[in-house]
Amino acid sequence: MPAAGKRVATIGFGAMARSLRASLAADEAMPAIGAALVPPGKVAAAPAGPDDVAFFPEVDALLAWRPELVVECASHQAVATVLPTVLRRGVDCVIVSIGALGDAAVRAEIEESARAGGARAVIASGAIGGLDVLRAAAAAGLDHVVYTGRKPPHAWLGSPAGERFDLAALRSETIIFEGDARAAAALYPKNANVTAAVALAGIGFERTRVTLVADPAIGRNIHELEAAGAFGSFRIRLENAPLPDNPKTSWLAALSIVQAIRSHFSSIR
Numbered sequence: 001m002p003a004a005g006k007r008v009a010t011i012g013f014g015a016m017a018r019s020l021r022a023s024l025a026a027d028e029a030m031p032a033i034g035a036a037l038v039p040p041g042k043v044a045a046a047p048a049g050p051d052d053v054a055f056f057p058e059v060d061a062l063l064a065w066r067p068e069l070v071v072e073c074a075s076h077q078a079v080a081t082v083l084p085t086v087l088r089r090g091v092d093c094v095i096v097s098i099g100a101l102g103d104a105a106v107r108a109e110i111e112e113s114a115r116a117g118g119a120r121a122v123i124a125s126g127a128i129g130g131l132d133v134l135r136a137a138a139a140a141g142l143d144h145v146v147y148t149g150r151k152p153p154h155a156w157l158g159s160p161a162g163e164r165f166d167l168a169a170l171r172s173e174t175i176i177f178e179g180d181a182r183a184a185a186a187l188y189p190k191n192a193n194v195t196a197a198v199a200l201a202g203i204g205f206e207r208t209r210v211t212l213v214a215d216p217a218i219g220r221n222i223h224e225l226e227a228a229g230a231f232g233s234f235r236i237r238l239e240n241a242p243l244p245d246n247p248k249t250s251w252l253a254a255l256s257i258v259q260a261i262r263s264h265f266s267s268i269r
């Protein structure tokens with residue numbers, strides 16, 4: 001039981017953190033989520049939350065709890081403003097709001113903070129797969145990497161697509177974005193973190209082509225990834241069940257954090 005008893009905290013306690021907590025609680029070899037950083041106004045809501053999780057409104061209070069690993073499952077803003085402090089204090093982190101790293105200044109600050117604190121920031125694979133292939137294949141040169149993300153219209157509510165389209169009225173699949181991964185990750189911070197994961201593993205933010213689609217005919221979040229290069233070519237398609245509490249987020253993204261935690265505390269990776 002390598003990980004049981006370890007002190008793990010989250011930043012954010014939304015749909016993904018709650019799903020993560022449930023998965024960890026179901027496996028006695030894994031640590032529990034013992035603490036969470038939540039927006040200051042939400043600490044008052046803590047009594048309604050699970051009583052085995054300590055809620056803190058400030059990062060210093062969270063760090064005083066002495067986490068061995070901090071899992072960010074909150075927002076791009078949390079990656080930019082909270083994670084540097086955690087890393088500089090020498091605490092390893094798992095990042096799931098990966099799109100924040102599309103901002104070169106944020107990425108540089110995360111790298112510098114990790115170096116300064118002697119800590120490590122690990123990027124979760126999140127809702128996508130095939131990143132191991134991209135990483136290996138990139139060494140021999142990739143000609144193209146193309147990602148297409150499809151979600152039901154209601155999963156795009158609150159995004160720029162909601163301003164351009166009457167999402168509830170869509171009757172056929174509709175392209176809501178075409179461009180590169182840097183723009184996709186910045187414009188769709190709650191829907192397109194996977195494009196950043198793909199860009200970082202493959203040929204970067206500018207060369208990764210992205211199409212995002214609202215599709216009323218589907219009930220799952222479908223991710224398609226295609227790449228070709230000197231290694232050959234590959235194609236992958238995931239049909240992800242969404243979390244019941246947040247249709248934007250795939251359950252697989254939460255499960256990928258379980259895997260990241262297991263790997264973090266394992267002697268063999």
Ligand SMILES: NC(=O)C1=CN([C@@H]2O[C@H](COP(=O)(O)OP(=O)(O)OC[C@H]3O[C@@H](n4cnc5c(N)ncnc54)[C@H](OP(=O)(O)O)[C@@H]3O)[C@@H](O)[C@H]2O)C=CC1
Nearest residue numbers: 012014015016038039073074075078097126127193249253
């Ligand atoms: N890599 C991947 O494949 C994926 C990544 N994601 C990322 O994961 C994030 C979490 O997803 P999910 O749990 O479903 O989203 P939710 O919106 O359900 O939960 C996020 C929670 O984090 C809180 N939060 C935001 N910023 C901070 C902060 N600075 N400090 C403390 N709490 C904060 C939010 O509070 P409030 O509501 O008040 O803002 C909210 O309660 C998403 O925002 C997205 O960026 C999501 C899906 C896939």
Ligand SMILES: O=C([O-])CC(=O)C(=O)O
Nearest residue numbers: 127191192193194249250
């Ligand atoms: O969970 C998903 O299917 C993808 C997602 O929201 C993201 O990449 O931000």
